[in-house]
Structure formats: C-alpha cells, structure tokens
Amino acid sequence: MRRYSTLVYVLLLLAFFSSAPWSVQGSSQCKQINSGEIRPHSVTITEFGAVGDGVTLNTKAFQNAIFYLNSFADKGGAKLFVPAGRWLTGSFDLISHLTLWLDKDAVILGSTNSGDWPVVDPLPSYGRGRELPGGRHRSLIYGQNLTDVVITGDNGTIDGQGSIWWNWFRSKTLDYTRPHLVELMNSTGVVISNLTFLNSPFWTIHPVYCSHVIIQNVTILAPLDSPNTDGIDPDSSEDICIENCYISTGDDLIAIKSGWDEYGVFFGRPSRNITIHKLTGHNLFGSGIAIGSEMSGGVSEVHAENIYFFNSSTAIIIKTAPGRGGYVRNIYISDVTLSSVDTAIRFNSNFSEHPDDHYNRSALPIIERITVKDVRGDNIKVAGLLEGIEGDSFLSVCILNVTLKVTSESPWNCSYVQGYSDSVSPKLCKALEERPPDVSDCYKYNLSNYFWNSRIRKRNSWLHSW
Incomplete structure (x- = not known):
C-alpha cells in the first residue's frame, strides 16, 4: 500500500x-x-x-x-x-x-x-x-x-x-x-x-x-x-522559477546576484529571466526581494508578483555601488502586500564592500526600467529610500498604484533617480512626480514579453x- x-x-x-x-x-x-x-x-x-x-x-x-x-x-x-x-x-x-x-x-x-x-x-x-x-x-x-x-x-x-x-x-x-x-x-x-x-x-x-x-x-x-542565512540566491543563472515558497531567515529571503566587481564583469554571466510567484516571508535584517549587491555580471528580466512580507526590515531593494559595473534593468514587481515593514522600497547605492583593491572605481552600474506597482501596506515606517549615484542617475523608475500607511513624517527620500509615478500615497518625491506620457511605457518590460x-x-x- x-x-x-x-x-x-x-x-x-x-x-x-x-x-x-x-x-x-x-x-x-x-x-x-x-x-x-x-x-x-x-x-x-x-x-x-x-x-x-x-x-x-x-x-x-x-x-x-x-x-x-x-x-x-x-x-x-x-x-x-x-x-x-x-x-x-x-x-x-x-x-x-x-x-x-x-x-x-x-x-x-x-x-x-x-x-x-x-x-x-x-x-x-x-x-x-x-x-x-x-x-x-x-x-x-x-x-x-x-x-x-x-x-x-x-x-x-x-x-x-x-x-x-x-x-x-x-x-x-x-x-x-x-x-x-x-x-x-x-x-x-x-x-x-x-x-x-x-x-x-x-x-x-x-x-x-x-x-x-x-x-x-x-x-x-x-x-x-x-x-547571512539568505533563502534562495539565483546567481549568474537564467530561466529560474521560484513559486509557492515560505521563507523566514536572518537575511534576504531572495537575493538575485551575478558576480562581484571586476570578477563579475570579467566572467560576464548575467542573471536573467527570473519569475518569483507567490512568495511569503519575513525577517529582521536584510530584505524580502533583493537584487545585488553582487550584480556586476548584470541582472535583467525579473518578474515578481503575488508577494506578502510582514514584520520585516525592507521589502524590495536594489543594492549596488560605484565599482560594481554591470546593470539592473527590466525589473517588474507587482501585487505586493506589506504589514509592519520598516522600508517598503529601497535603492541602496552605497553597498560598498569590495573583494579587493583591484576593482575599477569608475565602473558605475546602469540601473534602468524598474517598475513597482500595485503595492499596499499597513504600519510602514518609510515608504521609500531611493538613492541613486551622483553622475549616474537611476532611470525610468515607475512607481504605480502604491498605497502605504506610513508612520514617518518623511515617507519618501529620493536622490539621483528619474522616472514616473501614478496613484501613489503618500505623495511621492518630486523627482518621480511626473506621470508618464504613456503609462504603457512602464509595462513594456513585463516579463511575459x-x-x-x-x-x-x-x-x-x-x-x-x-
């Protein structure tokens, strides 16, 4: 039997x-x-x-x-x-x-x-x-x-x-x-x-x-x-599906990586075509979904949806730094529910630990075409810390249909980012206040395409x- x-x-x-x-x-x-x-x-x-x-x-x-x-x-x-x-x-x-x-x-x-x-x-x-x-x-x-x-x-x-x-x-x-x-x-x-x-x-x-x-x-x-007990770390890998997972650890729940500084640039193998679907979890340190900080081989075509994070430090983060090189582009994250999260969305451009002193200090990462949409959250301390790099602005950032109940008096902090927003509460920072001429521009890199x-x-x- x-x-x-x-x-x-x-x-x-x-x-x-x-x-x-x-x-x-x-x-x-x-x-x-x-x-x-x-x-x-x-x-x-x-x-x-x-x-x-x-x-x-x-x-x-x-x-x-x-x-x-x-x-x-x-x-x-x-x-x-x-x-x-x-x-x-x-x-x-x-x-x-x-x-x-x-x-x-x-x-x-x-x-x-x-x-x-x-x-x-x-x-x-x-x-x-x-x-x-x-x-x-x-x-x-x-x-x-x-x-x-x-x-x-x-x-x-x-x-x-x-x-x-x-x-x-x-x-x-x-x-x-x-x-x-x-x-x-x-x-x-x-x-x-x-x-x-x-x-x-x-x-x-x-x-x-x-x-x-x-x-x-x-x-x-x-x-x-x-x-550093990350849950799942796709690294210089492609065609990945992560689905129906529950993760509770001491660091990032999912961290997408592709090599570290000059070694990742030289090796040149990106992470791409990654789907994350139905993910639930929490942590006290790290993030729910992270890209980087080791992203020197490039990360692209990431689609995450149906996400629930609670009692966590940061929900969504892109981590990089001068010297990384590489790129993060065509990222599409939607249908996110948050409860008791310190920071909902973060771009950290000063994650500056390096493998040695031989990295190229002029190797600036390219961060572009990032869409975060359909996000709702209660008891959020900070809606967003979106910090690009001086002389290397993060481009085509779209924040759409986001409603967060925030406890901080300064819900958004933005620097060196450019992009668009629509239907965001609390009100987004000035750099991203403009509504896109065609909202469909923020959907063109939906992973299904x-x-x-x-x-x-x-x-x-x-x-x-x-």
Whole structure:
C-alpha cells in the first residue's frame, strides 16, 4: 500500500509540472511539462549501511549510493530514497538524472564538524570567498555540470545545523567562507520542491551558473538573528522559477546576484529571466526581494508578483555601488502586500564592500526600467529610500498604484533617480512626480514579453524522471 501511494503521489507531481520548454501562463506561473517516466532504478540509503539515529555519520553511505546509481544515468536515471530517520552526513555530490527523495519524516542533518565540509576553490565570478579571501567550504548537497536533477520528497527536511557556523562567524574564527546548504553549479534542468530547509550555515539554496531551475513549494527557516542565512540566491543563472515558497531567515529571503566587481564583469554571466510567484516571508535584517549587491555580471528580466512580507526590515531593494559595473534593468514587481515593514522600497547605492583593491572605481552600474506597482501596506515606517549615484542617475523608475500607511513624517527620500509615478500615497518625491506620457511605457518590460524568447522556445525539451 505504501509503494502504491508513493507511486500515485509521484504521478500527481509529474502531471503538475507541465512542459519544457517552459512557458509563462496566466499570472506568470511557471509550469513545465515532463514527458519522462518514473525513475526505473531506485535504492534506499539503508542499503549502503546508513543509520538514521542522528549520531552515526553517513557521508560514505550517501557517496557510495550515488556512485552506484551513476551506472544508471544512461538507463533512465535513478532515485535515492531517504526514509524516516535522522541521517547525519557531511557534504556529498549529486549526479545527473538523479532524484533525491526524502520521506515525510526524513531529516538529512549536516555534520557539525567543519572537516566534513571540504574546502573548494572560490567562484570565478567572485574571485575569492564571499566572506574571506581564499576558498570556501563546499555545500552540504552539491553538484556541478549536471543535467536533470530533482531534490524533492514528501516534505522531508534538510537541516544544516548552522548554529556552530554562526558562532564561528561571530567569533571571527573561520578560516574559509561558510558553506551553503544546497549549491548546484553549471547545471540545467533542476527541480527543488516539497521540502523544508533549516538552519543553513550561510545562503540556503544557491543555483550558480545554472539554467532551467524550478524551486517550488519549499519552506526555508533559520533564526531571525542568524547571520547571512539568505533563502534562495539565483546567481549568474537564467530561466529560474521560484513559486509557492515560505521563507523566514536572518537575511534576504531572495537575493538575485551575478558576480562581484571586476570578477563579475570579467566572467560576464548575467542573471536573467527570473519569475518569483507567490512568495511569503519575513525577517529582521536584510530584505524580502533583493537584487545585488553582487550584480556586476548584470541582472535583467525579473518578474515578481503575488508577494506578502510582514514584520520585516525592507521589502524590495536594489543594492549596488560605484565599482560594481554591470546593470539592473527590466525589473517588474507587482501585487505586493506589506504589514509592519520598516522600508517598503529601497535603492541602496552605497553597498560598498569590495573583494579587493583591484576593482575599477569608475565602473558605475546602469540601473534602468524598474517598475513597482500595485503595492499596499499597513504600519510602514518609510515608504521609500531611493538613492541613486551622483553622475549616474537611476532611470525610468515607475512607481504605480502604491498605497502605504506610513508612520514617518518623511515617507519618501529620493536622490539621483528619474522616472514616473501614478496613484501613489503618500505623495511621492518630486523627482518621480511626473506621470508618464504613456503609462504603457512602464509595462513594456513585463516579463511575459521577454521570458521565453524564440531561442528558448526552439530548444529541445529537457527530460527528467522521478
């Protein structure tokens, strides 16, 4: 009966994901048609000696199971089933054409021994570890150069046990940058769904140099005072769908990135074609949706809608600085509800931490064509802090249909920004008071016009099985 119910659940999941190439339908919900079949080969982690007592280290069991399943990559792929239990492990690699499936009461626990998280090279678009010069600890679940990878289950849990890392960070005793909970590099056809992620040592889910990624129906939690525990950070990646997620962490809930200063400019891989739909969450530090501050490779074609943030610091922010270079353009955020948020909209142009002293101080970012519309909020301290860069104004900023109940006597503060507004309360600052000659100009870069261009539509469908 158990195997039958699991089969039915998987078939329902397959029916839910619509088709590749992906499309944006209706209110920008990303769907994917999956014409693959259920993974024909499946093993359970206990078959490789794993013990789910929360004490036994199972790194070798995960590594050996995945090594064994690699022989089925060209035979329809395989599934690694993690049953109920607490499965302590260090970092392990995924493979192509793999489903990692966690049962309802399964918990993968990250080891609290830093030696179980190997040190790897820094990302080329960063030039060094994000926190410290040199390398960085590899994520708990890791993969690179993969195709068709699924991390899912019946709402099982992946717990990074990050408190020891946070303590090392606060005491400044780290030798290398902290690890993420999940990081996939140079990979395509990735699905992460129906799981809970807890207590990441650093950023939680980090697709970097990836394409065609769905992150759907996930919960991400970390204490509100945990340092830099971002929820989802698409980084120099394209064609990303983030949908139906709840995130409560110690930093940005979603942060879109594309490399750091001269390293990001040289690497030159932007983040683009990103949909965020039905996102709920809160934090005490950081932001709900952030772009940057590492955005030197460029960020464009981002569409976020149906957003709810509460008891939070900042709702929407673009973070950059002189020396970043790059660009942020064609950003469209709509249908946002806020409750008890310190700052609703912010452009921070002085986020000036740099990887080293070799960045080009004349590399000014281009920020243009940013629309925020249909926003309502109660108990908001400041409506907007919109600060561009002197000699490098942020252009074509559209603020439309925004109604905020603000407690500050100075609800808006604007400098070095140009653009338009319509139906904004409280009254917007003078630089953005003008109504656009044609309001449709503020809608032209709605992602539905950009998201799946002819090049994407002509690609062969990528297949993945469960």
